[in-house]
Amino acid sequence: MPRCLLFVGPSLPDAAELVRNPAVEVLPPVSAGDLPRLSLAAGDVVGIVDGYFHQVGAVRHKEILALLSEGVRVLGAASMGALRAAELDSFGMEGVGRIYADYRDGRLEADDEVTLLHSTPEEDYRPLSEPLVCMRATLSQAVEDGVCDSATAARLVATLAGWPFGRRSYGGLVAAGREAGIDADVVRRLREYCVTHRLDPKRDDALLVLDALQRASHGEHSTPSAVPAVNRTSFLYLWQTAASGLDIGDSPHHGHLGALRACQLFAEEYPRFHREVVLRALATACAEECGPIPPDGDDATLARIALRHGEHRGLYRLPADPARLGFLAQWLTGTERDTLGPAEQLITFLVRSFRVNPGLTWEELSIQRLRDRPSWKDARTIVQLAWEVNDRVFTEHQERHVNDLSSEKILDLFARRWGVARADLEPAAMDRGLESLDSLTMAARAFYLLARYNPDLVRLEIAAV
Incomplete structure (x- = not known):
């Protein structure tokens, strides 16, 4: 059976509890140097959801390419995984989910769309800010439900995009609305809606990767992509x-x-x-x-x-x-x-x-x-x-x-x-x-x-x- 590993953190903090097959190993968010330390062989599968980038170096493209060149499947989704998959899908990395597709197709461009501040693993990665990609999704749903119009949502997103990622939250919508010149009552109603109707596309995509790994651990095979030639620089x-x-x-x-x-x-x-x-x-x-x-x-x-x-x-x-x-x-x-x-x-x-x-x-x-x-x-x-x-x-x-x-x-x-x-x-x-x-x-x-x-x-x- 293939070895299956999932690098995940705040996008799916309960991943270990959701794993149905003990053959799937849940690991903390990936960082530079983690992939070369793995003992993997052709046919093994690595899923990348979350990854560190600030306090330590981010996972390197070349490290992923090296795994692909050895016949290891590498899936990416939701967060760091979606970013790397959008950059490396032409070399064989497999992107999963909506966020990956949005980066691939250019609907999302900024890396910090998927970024958030969070607490320690011992505190289950409790979020201290809200990823902009999640706020986009929730605001789009608010437009569909008639809570606000699309122009209001777009102005709020544009304002939030200019903020540091650690400042973004639904609690900050009032300040963002004030900065964008939006009526305060509209923003307050919108904030109440977002808090009670929060969408989390990062979690949704992370669940897709987990499902793919669990199917792979039971022997399900995908059509192998061409193995990239990687120069050992x-x-x-x-x-x-x-x-x-x-x-x-x-x-x-x-x-x-x-x-x-x-x-x-x-x-x-x-x-x-x-x-x-x-x-x-x-x-x-x-x-x-x-x-x-x-x-x-x-x-x-x-x-x-x-x-x-x-x-x-x-x-x-x-x-x-x-x-x-x-x-x-x-x-x-x-x-x-x-x-x-x-x-x-x-x-x-x-x-x-x-x-x-x-x-x-x-x-x-x-x-x-x-x-x-x-x-x-x-x-x-x-x-x-x-x-x-x-x-x-x-x-x-x-x-x-x-x-x-x-x-x-x-x-x-x-x-x-x-x-x-x-x-x-x-x-x-x-x-x-x-x-x-x-x-x-x-x-x-x-x-x-x-x-x-x-x-x-x-x-x-x-x-x-």
């Missing part, structure tokens, strides 16, 4: 890795990235580790895309499969013709070009040029393999020590900063540490997953003082994959 990459518990950012000051940088810089066996990670990733990709080739095996087996995958991707033709390998010059040292055979030259090129996707680095692959090892704790200790040294030095010399450290001195230090000539330092950095000398400098800057003056404190050992 650097932003989506960071959101997904953060959701999976990997703290990957731009600074080696803390978190998983700092520990990874310590391993790259100071573990003597890291090039072999990195090579195995890359070859396994390429072999796995070959099995998934080109198959059927098992991605398991020793280094030699993985290397053969990875080499074939490069041919599958059109990078070269096998058997390799040395006369057609001139493009490898930028990836190999002079000694490597003279001593390595064509196949090993190509494998070295694959390792040094590897990226998960264009513009994306591969850090998560290595972090996932390293973070449960005893050496990971040692790496994090090195990060801590490095920043203790930096803080002490630059507190005493406040006119300077760690970014002022000489790039040339940093590069000289690691050329000596790795036992390579400066001319061959960039390929050596690539063997450690650092794509250029600039990347090496950025990664090493925070560790320079510790490594230069306390070299015994940065010794690190990791086992191969």
Whole structure:
């Protein structure tokens, strides 16, 4: 059976009580980062009704697209769900209900039409203001019932639309009428009508989503829409890795990235580790895309499969013709070009040029393999020590900063540490997953003082994959 989840709050505060099938999971309003944390598979269904946007980031379009690309159905209605569905229905998100249709067709435009202030979940999201979309519906009903004319209703709606969403309420109709120049007695009668005849299209649409999820939980299937192709941009990459518990950012000051940088810089066996990670990733990709080739095996087996995958991707033709390998010059040292055979030259090129996707680095692959090892704790200790040294030095010399450290001195230090000539330092950095000398400098800057003056404190050992 599919997994079915409903993100809902003030639009349907009693959703948990209304669920007839325990297979439907009721969750609080969605916010940025919630969707990547879900463990979902093709055929699962997510319903989005309510979502936060002010106190935390709103659910991102790319997060929804990522679910759709994995074959997960995503329904949207009533509030944040209606907004996102109107924006993403052409990519496969399924809009439900009247409010979604009004946004889709342009009858509603402003995001704050569906917005309200409310209390905490512990107080059942008690409303502290009224969504304008609900006031529109109630005022339209008042026109049909002859309580006021359409011009009066339109003037009130126009006035309320100019107010902050937290100020809108039926209690505020008198002030809105005064601002719009409407007779006070008319507005008072209208307010009394609205309080006793309040319509709630947000709740109505939320109930439709709940019903759809309950039917899906019983095995009802919809006609699948085309799965959108989603580029895993650097932003989506960071959101997904953060959701999976990997703290990957731009600074080696803390978190998983700092520990990874310590391993790259100071573990003597890291090039072999990195090579195995890359070859396994390429072999796995070959099995998934080109198959059927098992991605398991020793280094030699993985290397053969990875080499074939490069041919599958059109990078070269096998058997390799040395006369057609001139493009490898930028990836190999002079000694490597003279001593390595064509196949090993190509494998070295694959390792040094590897990226998960264009513009994306591969850090998560290595972090996932390293973070449960005893050496990971040692790496994090090195990060801590490095920043203790930096803080002490630059507190005493406040006119300077760690970014002022000489790039040339940093590069000289690691050329000596790795036992390579400066001319061959960039390929050596690539063997450690650092794509250029600039990347090496950025990664090493925070560790320079510790490594230069306390070299015994940065010794690190990791086992191969």
